Amino acid sequence: MAETTAHTDTIPQAASQAPAQEHQQHPIGLYLVVWLLLFVLSTFSYLVDYVGLQGYLRWSLILIFMLLKAGLIVAIFMHMAWERLALIYAILLPPLLVLVFVALMVSESHYVLLSRLTFFGAAP
Amino acid sequence: MSAETHPSVREPLRRPAGLAGFASDWASDQRTFKNVSWGKAMMWIFLLSDTFVFGCFLIAYMSARMSTAVPWPNPSEVFALHIGGADVPLILIAIMTFVLITSSGTMAMAVNYGYRHDRKKTALLMVITALFGATFVGMQAFEWTKLITEGVRPWGNPWGAPQFGSTFFMITGFHGTHVTIGVIFLLIIARKVWRGDFETGKRGFFTSRKGQYEIVEITGLYWHFVDLVWVFIFAFFYLW
Numbered sequence: 001m002a003e004t005t006a007h008t009d010t011i012p013q014a015a016s017q018a019p020a021q022e023h024q025q026h027p028i029g030l031y032l033v034v035w036l037l038l039f040v041l042s043t044f045s046y047l048v049d050y051v052g053l054q055g056y057l058r059w060s061l062i063l064i065f066m067l068l069k070a071g072l073i074v075a076i077f078m079h080m081a082w083e084r085l086a087l088i089y090a091i092l093l094p095p096l097l098v099l100v101f102v103a104l105m106v107s108e109s110h111y112v113l114l115s116r117l118t119f120f121g122a123a124p
Numbered sequence: 125m126s127a128e129t130h131p132s133v134r135e136p137l138r139r140p141a142g143l144a145g146f147a148s149d150w151a152s153d154q155r156t157f158k159n160v161s162w163g164k165a166m167m168w169i170f171l172l173s174d175t176f177v178f179g180c181f182l183i184a185y186m187s188a189r190m191s192t193a194v195p196w197p198n199p200s201e202v203f204a205l206h207i208g209g210a211d212v213p214l215i216l217i218a219i220m221t222f223v224l225i226t227s228s229g230t231m232a233m234a235v236n237y238g239y240r241h242d243r244k245k246t247a248l249l250m251v252i253t254a255l256f257g258a259t260f261v262g263m264q265a266f267e268w269t270k271l272i273t274e275g276v277r278p279w280g281n282p283w284g285a286p287q288f289g290s291t292f293f294m295i296t297g298f299h300g301t302h303v304t305i306g307v308i309f310l311l312i313i314a315r316k317v318w319r320g321d322f323e324t325g326k327r328g329f330f331t332s333r334k335g336q337y338e339i340v341e342i343t344g345l346y347w348h349f350v351d352l353v354w355v356f357i358f359a360f361f362y363l364w
Contacts, residue, residue: 023239024341031236035229042225046218049200049363059364066359070352077232077348079341085142086149087157091168098179105183109190116193 024079034076041069167342171349174302178353181295182360188287197283199362203267217362220263221354224303227256228351231310231344238340243317246340250314253347257307264300268293295357302350306343313343 045065048058075081080088139158140148149156157165189196204211234249271292275282278290316322316335325334 023338025236025239028233028236031229031232035225035232038225038228039222042218042221045359045363046214046221049214062359062363066355069355073228073348073352073355077228077351078345083160084139084149084158085146087160087165087168089146090156091172094172095175095179098176098183101179101183102186105187106190109187112187112191113193116191120193 024082026076026079026082030076034072037072038069041065041072045069161338163338163342164345167345171345174349174353178295178298178356181291181298182356185291185295185361188291189285192285192287194285196285197281197288199364202271202283202288203362214362216263216267217358220260220267221358223256223260223263224351224354227253227260228348230256231347235341235344238317238337241323241337243320243323246337247314247318250310250317250340250343254307254310254314257303257310257347257350261300261303261307264296264303268296292361295361299350299353299357302353306347306350309343309346313339 042065045062048061048065053061074092080092139145149158152158160168200213201211203217204213205215206212207215230249231253234246234253237245237249271289276289276292278293280286281289316328317337317340321328322335322337322339327334
């Protein structure tokens with residue numbers, strides 16, 4: 001009991017020290033729903049391998065489940081959905097440049113493979 | 125009362141939303157991230173840089189796999205476990221995924237209870253998160269041991285392209301290191317929450333500043349990021 005009164009004494013102080021910051025306070029139920037969704041999505045992506053899907057269906061399903069899981073984690077668990085656009089764009093736009101790097105290296109990998117097959121035969 | 129003595133309390137009301145807010149925040153010639161503390165902003169920027177580190181690792185893996193003339197080992201078979209007389213594909217990796225997601229869920233709840241000043245539940249949930257993290261690292265150690273006894277080395281393996289071993293050890297090793305650091309951080313912060321350091325305004329650790337429960341959310345950001353990286357590793361390395 002003495003502990004709880006000590007809490008109420010300190011709260012206004014802490015609030016007046018940092019007025020510019022807003023706390024990320026959201027209902028627990030939301031976290032549980034996201035948790036459940038992540039479980040379901042992980043199960044689906046595991047089933048893609050378990051069932052043995054191949055080709056473009058496999059790759060597109062893997063990517064879809066991956067992006068959905070990543071989106072849920074960043075938006076809800078990391079609270080990005082409630083941040084201001086200034087922070088969202090500063091953090092989420094730069095990683096898109098990685099895709100340019102991916103495109104460069106795909107092109108490079110094709111060239112390396114072609115060179116290996118041309119100069120070293122089918123298998124080195 | 126406090127609103128009159130601290131004019132900045134009313135500041136959130138004047139901030140425009142949406143794209144206009146984005147433009148005014150970045151053009152304000154002041155701090156850009158208006159309602160985010162420096163601690164949280166710096167953790168986000170660190171995570172952005174870490175994204176590039178893991179991005180480079182995954183791109184290196186992609187290049188190795190795309191350019192090899194030798195078949196890539198089938199991860200579904202390599203990571204299968206022999207359970208009950210049958211090979212179950214990827215089962216250990218699936219369990220590791222569920223363990224890490226569960227730890228993310230308990231972490232999110234710990235942040236919530238932290239802002240409610242519920243010290244015991246916050247510390248307990250953080251310790252549970254750390255235990256799940258330690259379980260994950262333990263299972264990864266088991267997986268490494270299994271692969272090493274089967275003959276996987278950074279320079280070769282019995283099933284195909286020699287790059288398989290080097291990319292596997294580098295990517296999962298780096299991720300496991302992140303999980304381990306996260307577990308240590310979680311335990312340090314959980315101890316401080318349990319002790320009540322953020323109620324009494326005790327100074328210490330890293331900054332010698334008075335801590336707030338926001339450090340729980342910042343630690344949580346790191347922990348969720350570790351989970352996020354695993355989502356990508358799971359998709360690209362184990363499933364692809």
